[in-house]
Amino acid sequence: MSSIIKSDITAAPVTRMRDRLDPFDNFNASTRALLALDAGRMGCWSVNLVTEQVLGDRFIANLLGLDYDAQPWSLADGFDLIDPIDLDRVQAIVAKAISGETPTYDVEYRRRRTDPSMPVQWLGARAQITEWAEDGTALRAVGVSWDATEQKVGEEKLAVMAAEMDHRVKNAFAVIRALINLGDRTTDSKDEFATTLRSQVEAMAMAHAVSARMARTTADADSLLGIHDIIVSSLKPWLTDKQDAPARVHIDCDPALMIHPRKVSPLAMVLYEISTNATKYGPLSTPVGEIHIVVTPMANDMVRLQWSETSDTQDAQPEAQSGFGTVLLENCAINLGGSVTKEMKPQGLHLELLMNVAG
Numbered sequence: 031m032s033s034i035i036k037s038d039i040t041a042a043p044v045t046r047m048r049d050r051l052d053p054f055d056n057f058n059a060s061t062r063a064l065l066a067l068d069a070g071r072m073g074c075w076s077v078n079l080v081t082e083q084v085l086g087d088r089f090i091a092n093l094l095g096l097d098y099d100a101q102p103w104s105l106a107d108g109f110d111l112i113d114p115i116d117l118d119r120v121q122a123i124v125a126k127a128i129s130g131e132t133p134t135y136d137v138e139y140r141r142r143r144t145d146p147s148m149p150v151q152w153l154g155a156r157a158q159i160t161e162w163a164e165d166g167t168a169l170r171a172v173g174v175s176w177d178a179t180e181q182k183v184g185e186e187k188l189a190v191m192a193a194e195m196d197h198r199v200k201n202a203f204a205v206i207r208a209l210i211n212l213g214d215r216t217t218d219s220k221d222e223f224a225t226t227l228r229s230q231v232e233a234m235a236m237a238h239a240v241s242a243r244m245a246r247t248t249a250d251a252d253s254l255l256g257i258h259d260i261i262v263s264s265l266k267p268w269l270t271d272k273q274d275a276p277a278r279v280h281i282d283c284d285p286a287l288m289i290h291p292r293k294v295s296p297l298a299m300v301l302y303e304i305s306t307n308a309t310k311y312g313p314l315s316t317p318v319g320e321i322h323i324v325v326t327p328m329a330n331d332m333v334r335l336q337w338s339e340t341s342d343t344q345d346a347q348p349e350a351q352s353g354f355g356t357v358l359l360e361n362c363a364i365n366l367g368g369s370v371t372k373e374m375k376p377q378g379l380h381l382e383l384l385m386n387v388a389g
Contacts, residue, residue: 067174071176071177072174072175072176073089073091073092073093074086074087074172074174075174076170076172076173077170077173079128079159079169079170079171082104082105083103084101084102084103084107085101085102085103093153093175094108094153094175109121111153112139112141112142113140113141113142113143114142116139116140120137123135124137127157127168127171128159130168133158133159134156134159135155135156136154136155136156137155138154138155138182139152140153141153151179152178152181153175153176154176154177154178155175156173158172158173160172232302252291252389253291254289254290254291255288256287256288257283257288257289257297257333257335258281258284258285258325260297260298261283261323261325262281263298265281265321278314279320279323280320280321281325282322283323283324283325287325288387289333290388292389293366293367293385293387293389296362296365296366297362299358299362300359300362300366300370300383303358303362307379308378312339312378312379313378316341318341319339319341319378320340320341321337321338321339322336322338322339323335323338324336328384330386331386332368332386333385334382334383335382335383335385336381336382336383337379337380337383338379338380338381339378339379340377341377341378363383363385366386367385367386367388368384368385368386369383369384370384
């Protein structure tokens with residue numbers, strides 16, 4: 031059976047390839063090809079589609095676990111290496127190329143595992159039909175293969191992160207709706223409600239930014255976050271790094287103490303609520319008032335956060351944190367898997383938050 035190059039499919043790519051190689055005539059083409067394959071961590075193979083025999087380089091032999099000296103290999107042996115989950119899909123893509131519908135194909139698939147405990151290995155293959163019979167029958171294909179495991183694992187992690195971030199954004203909108211409904215039932219002051227809602231939206235935005243930044247850094251949407259960092263981010267407007275300025279906020283929290291990212295938003299909302307009230311009525315409304323925050327780990331993933339205010343103002347509110355604020359704190363504590371208690375002392379508010387930091 032005679033064969034020809036099907037001009038409408040492969041002649042143009044061959045011409046383009048020849049044009050690309052012209053500037054490198056002083057360098058052996060086969061050497062260039064091998065260097066390119068090595069740089070791309072790929073192996074090259076060719077298959078006779080009539081005899082279904084495959085030839086490949088040592089990289090391909092090592093990648094597929096075949097005996098390099100036992101060539102030619104059987105095309106059926108290559109298909110046997112594909113996980114049954116992907117086999118039909120891969121065969122359909124290859125058949126489409128052989129039929130002439132698309133003379134090239136690009137596919138990724140899982141390698142068959144003889145032991146279920148073995149880690150999943152992904153392989154990639156890209157090929158082109160290079161020789162055709164006069165009747166249009168595909169005769170030969172040339173391609174490259176590579177280990178795609180690292181790429182696929184990265185893609186899967188990104189997909190999980192995207193799904194988790196989508197879930198958190200949806201939760202954030204649900205929380206905002208709940209806050210609006212809660213404020214409608216528990217407050218008579220439009221200004222008070224607007225201030226609280228604004229601060230809580232800022233809290234959620236801050237919490238999302240912190241958790242998203244950590245997820246990008248670690249490529250893990252469930253990466254734990256430091257409670258100390260969350261406190262610092264929430265109270266940043268009242269923290270100072272000026273040596274001549276007195277500290278207004280004192281934080282005693284082990285930087286190694288961590289919390290699950292899904293608990294960051296309710297914790298930030300608690301901190302924003304009580305710091306907003308401290309700004310309006312408590313120590314942050316005076317030149318000399320202070321806040322002391324102490325975070326203590328307890329048993330069974332529980333952590334206690336104590337917030338203590340000292341202020342010289344007598345305008346400390348016995349009712350300022352009732353109504354909307356109180357219900358908000360209680361709901362946040364429930365979402366944190368704990369409880370909240372508060373007491374107005376002569377020097378200011380003393381609040382104790384118990385929370386479960388696990389997921």
